[in-house]
Amino acid sequence: NAGVTQTPKFRVLKTGQSMTLLCAQDMNHEYMYWYRQDPGMGLRLIHYSVGEGTTAKGEVPDGYNVSRLKKQNFLLGLESAAPSQTSVYFCASSYVTSGSDEQYFGPGTRLTVT
Amino acid sequence: GESVGLHLPTLSVQEGDNSIINCAYSNSASDYFIWYKQESGKGPQFIIDIRSNMDKRQGQRVTVLLNKTVKHLSLQIAATQPGDSAVYFCAVHTGGFKTIFGAGTRLFVKA
Numbered sequence: 001n002a003g004v005t006q007t008p009k010f011r012v013l014k015t016g017q018s019m020t021l022l023c024a025q026d027m028n029h030e031y032m033y034w035y036r037q038d039p040g041m042g043l044r045l046i047h048y049s050v051g052e053g054t055t056a057k058g059e060v061p062d063g064y065n066v067s068r069l070k071k072q073n074f075l076l077g078l079e080s081a082a083p084s085q086t087s088v089y090f091c092a093s094s095y096v097t098s099g100s101d102e103q104y105f106g107p108g109t110r111l112t113v114t
Numbered sequence: 115g116e117s118v119g120l121h122l123p124t125l126s127v128q129e130g131d132n133s134i135i136n137c138a139y140s141n142s143a144s145d146y147f148i149w150y151k152q153e154s155g156k157g158p159q160f161i162i163d164i165r166s167n168m169d170k171r172q173g174q175r176v177t178v179l180l181n182k183t184v185k186h187l188s189l190q191i192a193a194t195q196p197g198d199s200a201v202y203f204c205a206v207h208t209g210g211f212k213t214i215f216g217a218g219t220r221l222f223v224k225a
Contacts, residue, residue: 004157042217050211105158
């Protein structure tokens with residue numbers, strides 16, 4: 001199993017450009033998440049999905065959109081990139097259980113907006 | 115608002131010694147706690163978790179202690195090895211999809 005994969009690994013955008021980050025998981029997880037990680041701060045939830053065709057806003061959703069057309073994929077879009085969106089983006093997935101909420105993370109995408 | 119904090123941004127220990135990394139949280143309704151390890155250039159990796167109905171849980175070389183009275187949890191690593199060098203995060207779950215991550219403690223292991 002590859003687990004959680006993210007593409008691309010690095011990207012540089014100019015202000016105003018758009019892009020889509022792709023997350024894929026092969027563990028048949030129902031839940032998927034997008035986080036951003038900034039220096040000196042914990043991971044912050046951007047959007048999440050509880051299943052195919054559903055998405056919901058997290059803590060910092062402004063400036064981002066997401067889609068979950070297939071269970072294994074979760075896309076994060078930036079419509080008009082801003083320097084404040086320079087960050088490392090992590091995708092994660094988890095099982096639907098009544099117990100643990102352990103999340104499995106991808107390797108991250110480092111995005112720089114100039 | 116809710117917060118999750120770690121007492122030290124960095125911790126340096128001698129190889130073979132025990133390490134203790136601390137985390138404090140603010141929401142008394144928090145019900146599930148996780149420790150993650152993040153190596154340079156990689157995503158966070160699950161280490162150990164504990165539910166609010168427990169106060170201690172042990173894994174391989176790691177122990178998590180939970181003190182709900184003072185809203186504090188700690189991660190203890192026994193016989194710290196160079197491969198333990200990483201950033202350690204606590205994550206606090208308060209129900210639904212709300213999980214708050216701490217900023218992390220960077221552990222340095224001196225040979």
